[in-house]
Amino acid sequence: MAQEVRGVIAPGKDEPVRIETIVVPDPGPGEAVVQIQACGVCHTDLHYKQGGINDEFPFLLGHEAAGVVESVGEGVTDVAPGDFVILNWRAVCGKCRACLRGRPWYCFDTHNATQRMTLASTGQELSPALGIGAFAEKTLVAAGQCTKVDPSVSAAVAGLLGCGVMAGIGAAINTGQVGRGDTVAVIGCGGVGDAAVAGASLAGAAKIIAVDIDEHKLTKAREMGATHTVNSRETDPVEAIRELTGGFGADVVIEAVGHPETYKQAFYARDLAGTVVLVGVPTPEMKLELPLLDVFGRGGSLKSSWYGDCLPSRDFPMLIDLHLQGRLDLEAFVTETIQLDEVEKAFERMHHGDVLRSVVVL
Ligand SMILES: [Zn+2]
Numbered sequence: 347m348a349q350e351v352r353g354v355i356a357p358g359k360d361e362p363v364r365i366e367t368i369v370v371p372d373p374g375p376g377e378a379v380v381q382i383q384a385c386g387v388c389h390t391d392l393h394y395k396q397g398g399i400n401d402e403f404p405f406l407l408g409h410e411a412a413g414v415v416e417s418v419g420e421g422v423t424d425v426a427p428g429d430f431v432i433l434n435w436r437a438v439c440g441k442c443r444a445c446l447r448g449r450p451w452y453c454f455d456t457h458n459a460t461q462r463m464t465l466a467s468t469g470q471e472l473s474p475a476l477g478i479g480a481f482a483e484k485t486l487v488a489a490g491q492c493t494k495v496d497p498s499v500s501a502a503v504a505g506l507l508g509c510g511v512m513a514g515i516g517a518a519i520n521t522g523q524v525g526r527g528d529t530v531a532v533i534g535c536g537g538v539g540d541a542a543v544a545g546a547s548l549a550g551a552a553k554i555i556a557v558d559i560d561e562h563k564l565t566k567a568r569e570m571g572a573t574h575t576v577n578s579r580e581t582d583p584v585e586a587i588r589e590l591t592g593g594f595g596a597d598v599v600i601e602a603v604g605h606p607e608t609y610k611q612a613f614y615a616r617d618l619a620g621t622v623v624l625v626g627v628p629t630p631e632m633k634l635e636l637p638l639l640d641v642f643g644r645g646g647s648l649k650s651s652w653y654g655d656c657l658p659s660r661d662f663p664m665l666i667d668l669h670l671q672g673r674l675d676l677e678a679f680v681t682e683t684i685q686l687d688e689v690e691k692a693f694e695r696m697h698h699g700d701v702l703r704s705v706v707v708l
């Protein structure tokens with residue numbers, strides 16, 4: 347029997363979000379219905395609401411979530427009812443060229459639920475944010491979007507690994523390949539940047555330099571493991587990073603802003619043959635201009651990190667285990683827990699930049 351539950355809907359461009367009754371179908375082949383326990387409020391949800399992703403309104407928002415599998419459809423063997431899972435937006439196919447080459451984190455054919463959830467009032471089909479839609483009591487996803495983890499972790503903490511925190515940690519450990527003794531600089535210390543700081547710390551970086559224009563964010567970055575901070579409103583970050591690294595520049599610079607200016611800072615703040623990782627998301631009109639001779643002459647690699655190049659089945663359980671062992675403080679990312687009807691307020695607070703993550707707890 348299809349079920350009716352409450353969910354947070356973005357009805358149209360820039361309209362306030364509201365709670366509506368939605369219809370969640372029974373899981374079909376390869377699908378799962380998940381009872382959501384917690385879901386973080388991410389910038390991407392705000393972008394959906396603003397019409398910045400596409401115009402397939404109405405959206406069912408929310409995608410950084412953890413919960414318990416309620417039921418599964420035909421052919422689902424990896425998860426079962428009762429499993430505690432983190433939802434991911436990259437359920438790898440196992441069949442595309444990337445998957446067959448043994449690089450499933452680059453999967454070109456990730457999938458979502460085939461059936462659509464609908465609005466109970468009008469029957470209109472909903473577009474779930476990033477194929478998840480988890481600001482809801484229950485949601486329908488592809489079973490591959492569910493990754494089973496140790497259920498002793500709090501759901502509010504676990505859900506964050508589903509998006510922003512994984513993107514940041516992965517930018518450091520997967521894409522940047524930060525290793526023991528490396529020097530690392532992170533430009534932009536919001537949720538993703540702070541997660542990159544935490545990831546670099548976890549990987550054994552000797553020096554982690556956090557760069558931001560906001561003193562509060564720099565204080566927070568220190569709590570996450572930054573050994574040095576640079577306020578780039580007052581100090582030239584490239585000079586400062588060079589000074590802090592014996593005149594060389596950092597081995598890995600992670601750009602967590604997504605802007606040509608900060609990208610250039612990252613490019614020139616790295617050591618010769620160092621690595622730049624772009625994890626901040628630029629907007630379509632942005633252009634980058636760099637002397638090609640510098641790109642050649644400085645060597646190394648310029649990489650982009652999409653979802654932290656994560657493989658959920660490999661990374662989620664490992665990071666939850668490290669958290670439970672006290673080696674990765676994920677609690678520090680949860681600024682506040684809120685109710686389902688407070689998402690609109692959380693967007694406002696996010697806009698002012700005074701929260702790392704508001705997390706809806708159901
Ligand atoms: Zn694939």
Ligand SMILES: [Zn+2]
Nearest residue numbers: 388390509510
């Ligand atoms: Zn997100």
